[in-house]
Amino acid sequence: MNWKNLDELKAFDALKNTEPVNVRDVMTGSNGADRVKNYSVPMAEGMAYNYAAKAVDDKILDQLQALADEAELTQKYAALYNGEVINTGEKRLVLHHLCRSQLGKDVVVDGVNKREFYTTQQHRIAEFANKVHSGELTNEKGEPYKIVVQIGIGGSDLGPRAIYLALENWAKVNNKLKMEAKFISNVDPDDASAVLYGLDVEHALFILVSKSGTTLETLTNGAFVQDALKKAGLDPAKHMIAVTSETSPLAKNEGFMDAFYMDDYIGGRYSTSSAVGCAVLSLAFGPDVYADFLNGAAKADETAKDPDIRKNAALLDALIGVYERNVLGYDTTAVLPYSQALSRFPAHLQQLDMESNGKSVNRYGDPVNYVTGPIIFGEPGTNGQHSFYQLLHQGKTIVPLQFVGFKESQMGNDVVIEGSTSQKKLCANVSAQIVAFACGKDDDNPNKRFDGGRPSSVIIGEKLTPASLGTLLAHFENKVMYQGFTWNINSFDQEGVQLGKVLAKRVLAHDTDGALAVYSDLFEI
Ligand SMILES: O=P(O)(O)OC[C@H]1O[C@](O)(CO)[C@@H](O)[C@@H]1O
Numbered sequence: 374m375n376w377k378n379l380d381e382l383k384a385f386d387a388l389k390n391t392e393p394v395n396v397r398d399v400m401t402g403s404n405g406a407d408r409v410k411n412y413s414v415p416m417a418e419g420m421a422y423n424y425a426a427k428a429v430d431d432k433i434l435d436q437l438q439a440l441a442d443e444a445e446l447t448q449k450y451a452a453l454y455n456g457e458v459i460n461t462g463e464k465r466l467v468l469h470h471l472c473r474s475q476l477g478k479d480v481v482v483d484g485v486n487k488r489e490f491y492t493t494q495q496h497r498i499a500e501f502a503n504k505v506h507s508g509e510l511t512n513e514k515g516e517p518y519k520i521v522v523q524i525g526i527g528g529s530d531l532g533p534r535a536i537y538l539a540l541e542n543w544a545k546v547n548n549k550l551k552m553e554a555k556f557i558s559n560v561d562p563d564d565a566s567a568v569l570y571g572l573d574v575e576h577a578l579f580i581l582v583s584k585s586g587t588t589l590e591t592l593t594n595g596a597f598v599q600d601a602l603k604k605a606g607l608d609p610a611k612h613m614i615a616v617t618s619e620t621s622p623l624a625k626n627e628g629f630m631d632a633f634y635m636d637d638y639i640g641g642r643y644s645t646s647s648a649v650g651c652a653v654l655s656l657a658f659g660p661d662v663y664a665d666f667l668n669g670a671a672k673a674d675e676t677a678k679d680p681d682i683r684k685n686a687a688l689l690d691a692l693i694g695v696y697e698r699n700v701l702g703y704d705t706t707a708v709l710p711y712s713q714a715l716s717r718f719p720a721h722l723q724q725l726d727m728e729s730n731g732k733s734v735n736r737y738g739d740p741v742n743y744v745t746g747p748i749i750f751g752e753p754g755t756n757g758q759h760s761f762y763q764l765l766h767q768g769k770t771i772v773p774l775q776f777v778g779f780k781e782s783q784m785g786n787d788v789v790i791e792g793s794t795s796q797k798k799l800c801a802n803v804s805a806q807i808v809a810f811a812c813g814k815d816d817d818n819p820n821k822r823f824d825g826g827r828p829s830s831v832i833i834g835e836k837l838t839p840a841s842l843g844t845l846l847a848h849f850e851n852k853v854m855y856q857g858f859t860w861n862i863n864s865f866d867q868e869g870v871q872l873g874k875v876l877a878k879r880v881l882a883h884d885t886d887g888a889l890a891v892y893s894d895l896f897e898i
Pocket residue numbers: 526527528529582583584585586587588591640641642728867870
């Protein structure tokens with residue numbers, strides 16, 4: 374396999390020297406209508422990735438295909454799920470795909486078949502959740518647990534929280550909500566206090582989630598909750614379970630009713646498919662719903678194997694992103710789900726993308742001479758329209774946009790006002806925004822002029838369900854992976870978050886000097 378930097382690839386040179394496409398020109402008129410019909414890749418679960426409003430044409434697509442082939446991107450994906458050491462920084466395998474699929478060979482490490490290991494944990498969690506739901510497992514008084522609270526941060530919070538919120542209302546109307554879930558992540562005492570305030574702790578089950586078992590915020594919040602349980606006269610061990618790695622200090626610890634495991638081959642931001650997401654989501658919705666979610670993800674993993682970029686949405690999305698970043702020079706991407714249920718999905722993608730691809734050295738530790746991961750931000754539409762879209766439409770910075778929208782609402786409750794339902798209004802806004810960004814509008818008054826030429830893609834689905842959500846999550850995971858491969862960086866470590874943690878510990882130990890000492894004084898630490 375060739376692991377070359379992007380600027381060593383011939384196809385990248387060719388791409389840089391190709392006439393760019395003016396989105397406004399190609400999207401205006403009948404040509405635009407044809408593009409919307411033709412520039413679409415089917416995704417799993419009846420979804421589609423439409424890239425008509427991106428700055429690409431058939432010639433650029435051919436060159437992106439040449440880039441994918443020369444960089445051996447799908448071969449690298451196969452190497453990843455077949456158990457090669459892809460995380461070069463930490464010398465680890467990268468196995469989150471094995472949590473949800475039958476891809477590739479069996480990967481055996483130190484005599485452990487990893488697929489079996491992850492599946493066993495899923496079965497253990499399913500059994501545990503079923504016992505909680507049936508009332509076989511109860512609190513000290515023999516009463517059922519009614520609410521589940523996840524304590525974790527970063528990848529041990531964002532993905533599971535985003536997925537829970539995305540399915541909470543779907544579960545309510547489909548009679549699938551077994552237990553309401555809440556989340557504590559920030560070491561700010563107001564976060565834990567707000568969740569605990571008025572909480573029926575007697576009937577609460579807390580999941581302490583930390584792969585390392587050493588994260589300051591999570592251990593602090595765990596102790597905060599244990600303290601609250603003791604003050605309520607309850608035995609913390611009857612109210613807490615752990616999700617961690619088998620080697621962590623939280624494993625085999627008497628302070629917990631039970632413990633479920635993931636391992637070092639599952640990166641935090643990729644851990645929603647592991648025990649990290651499995652526990653809270655199976656308790657909240659039941660193991661069957663979680664299995665549907667994993668199946669949706671597995672289908673996306675399967676389509677991500679296709680070497681043809683016109684059939685592989687994750688690969689194409691990744692390559693268009695690289696083209697925008699390294700040839701067109703755009704440094705940001707906005708994720709704009711037109712679905713209130715996806716309110717925390719952009720926050721999850723922020724970690725997924727920026728923690729994975731915010732790197733300056735290649736997978737061997739040598740500096741790269743080109744830009745890598747973009748800045749990611751986003752908010753659900755239409756709320757974003759009334760907030761930051763002004764800059765997106767008329768600002769001096771061009772921000773590529775990634776829309777997501779569904780034809781049907783999740784809850785099915787709607788009303789016709791002035792001839793249309795709210796869902797139709799929502800979808801009308803996505804269509805309108807894509808065209809407004811692409812085609813713009815001339816006006817004699819410069820203040821009212823829209824230049825257009827602002828690229829976007831849209832993922833369109835029928836309805837946000839557990840399976841389509843799984844597909845969506847895996848799409849972005851695979852996109853980020855493919856971009857990392859193209860940039861020849863290691864998307865699976867995160868050394869950049871360490872320095873701040875080390876300095877914070879020094880502040881707390883009063884081991885400071887220089888600016889750190891003065892800042893500590895300002896906060897009276
Ligand atoms: O699960 P843990 O080990 O507590 O780590 C939490 C998070 O901290 C990070 O290491 C970043 O600080 C993330 O990558 C990870 O998801």
